[in-house]
Amino acid sequence: MRRSYRPPTLGLATILSIVTACSAYAGSADQQEFTLIEQGRYLSILSDCGGCHTAPGGRPFAGGRPIETPFGSIVAPNITPDLETGIGAWTDDQFDAALRRGIGWNGAHLYPAMPYNAYTRMSRDDALAIRAYLSSLDPVRQSRNPNTLPFPFNVRKLMAVWNKLYFAAREYEPDQKRSPEWNRGKFIVDGPAHCGACHTPKTMLGGDRTDQYLQGANLQGWSAPDITNSTRTGLGSWTAEDVALYLKTGHNRLSAATGPMAEAVEQSTSRMTDADTMAIATYLKSLPGKAEESRGSASVEGNMMAAGGAIYRDQCSACHGLEGKGVEHLFPSLSGSAMVRSDDPTTVIRMLLRGARSASTDAEPTAAGMPSYGWQLDDRQIADVLNYVRNSWGARSPAIEARDVTRVRAETASRAD
Ligand code: HEC
Ligand code: HEC
Ligand code: HEC
Structure with missing residues (x-):
C-alpha cells in the first residue's frame, strides 16, 4: 500500500516546473525576437549585405563603399539604424520595398547595383528578419556620398525602364519535382547570394542575359567563370564536394578563389552552414550549361604551343x-580548372599579369600566392604560355592573342585591387 502513496500534487518538483514554465512564458517574446534577429543575421550573411555596405576599414554596414558598374560607381549607403543618416526612421514597408523591389524611401528607384532583382526571391518575412537584425546594431552616424554615375545613368527615372526590361518582383517558388536540398540551393543562388550578379552575362544596359544563366561574365577587370555543370567551361570535372569545399574555404584540389570571389567567400560563403554550401553545390551540378562545342575561334597553332610549352616548363611547372x-592545398591544378579554359580569358590573363593571393578563411587561414609575370613576360609570351595551359592535358580552348593581353594590361594598370 505504501508504494501506491503519491505526494500531494503541489510538490517541490511541480512548483519548480510551474515557475520555470512561467518564466519561459514571460521570456518567449524576447526569445522570439532573438530568433528573428539570428535569422536575419544569417540571411544577411547569405546576402552579403555587409560586403557592399561597409567601406574598406569602415564601420560595418555604415556604407561609403563605391560599387563599380559598367556605367560608373555608385556608393552603397549607410544601413545602420541611425535615425538621420541610416535607415532607423524607415518603416518596415519602406525597407521591404527597397530590398525586394528597388524602391528607395522617397519612392525613387534604386540602381540595380543593389541586387534587389535577386533579393526579390526572398519573402517579406525574410526581409523583416534582416531588418530586425540591422535594427539590433549600433547606429552609426555617417552621411551618404554623392553618386558618380555619368549622364544619362544618373537619371533615376530611367530605372523604371530598366525595371520593365529586366526586373520582375517574384518570390521563390519551390519546384516540387526536385529535392528540398536542390530547392534550397536554387533559392540561395538566385536569391540572397545573388551569384548571377557576377556569373550571368549582362546586356549593354546591365540586365541579365537569362539565356546564358550562370555561364560566365566579364566584370570590371575580372571574368567570373561559367559555374554550370558544363564539362568544357564549367564545373563538369568538379564533384559536389569540390564545389562545397571551395565555397567553404576558398580552395579545393582544382582552384582557388581570388579577387571579387575571394571577397564573396570571406564575407559570405565561408560563413554559410555546411548544409547550405552543399545545397548550392547540388544545384549548380544539376545545370547543364551551354552546348559543349567550342566557340571555334582562332585555333592555337603548333609553334605557339611549342613556345608556350617552353615557358611553362621554365616558369610554371615548379609549382603547377x-x-x-x-x-593539393598549395598550388591549384591547371588541368582541371574551368577558369583556365574559360571562353573569356580576362581572369587568367589578369592573374598572370598581376599575380594573385586567394581567400583566407578560418578553415584555411594562410593561402599561397601566385607570382606576377607582368614585368617578366611580354604580351606575346603571356598569350603563348596561356594558350599552352588552355590547350594541353586534353583541353581545347579558343586562342588568346597578344592584343588580348595588351587590353587587360591597360584595363588593370590603373586599378589598385
Ligand atoms: C552588390 C552590392 C550590394 C549588396 C550585396 C547589397 N547592397 Fe544595398 N545597396 C547597394 C547600393 C550600391 C545601394 C545604393 C543604390 C542607389 O543609390 O540607387 C544600395 C541601397 C540599399 C538600400 C537603400 C538605402 C538608402 O538609403 O536609400 C537599402 C535599405 C539596402 N541597400 C539594404 C541592403 C541589404 C539589407 C542588403 C543585404 C540583404 C544589401 N543592401 C546588399 C549595394 C548593395
Ligand atoms: C562579386 C562577384 C561574384 C559573386 C557575387 C560570386 N562570384 Fe563566383 N567568382 C567570381 C569571380 C571573379 C571568379 C573568378 C576568380 C577566381 O577563380 O579566382 C569566381 C569564381 C567562382 C568559382 C570557381 C570557378 C572555377 O572554375 O575556378 C565558383 C565555383 C564560384 N565562383 C561560385 C560562385 C557561387 C556559388 C556564388 C554565389 C554563392 C558566387 N560565385 C558569387 C565573382 C563572383
Ligand atoms: C611559386 C609558385 C607558382 C608559380 C611559379 C606559378 N604559379 Fe600559378 N599559382 C600559384 C598559386 C599559389 C596559385 C593560386 C593563387 C590564388 O588563387 O590565390 C596559382 C594560380 C594560378 C592560376 C589560376 C588557377 C585557378 O583555377 O584558380 C593560373 C592560371 C596559373 N596559376 C598559371 C600559372 C602560370 C601560367 C605560371 C607560369 C608562367 C604560374 N602559374 C606560375 C603558384 C604558382
Missing part, C-alpha cells in the same frame, strides 16, 4: 607540375 595537376 609538368602535367598541370598542381599540389
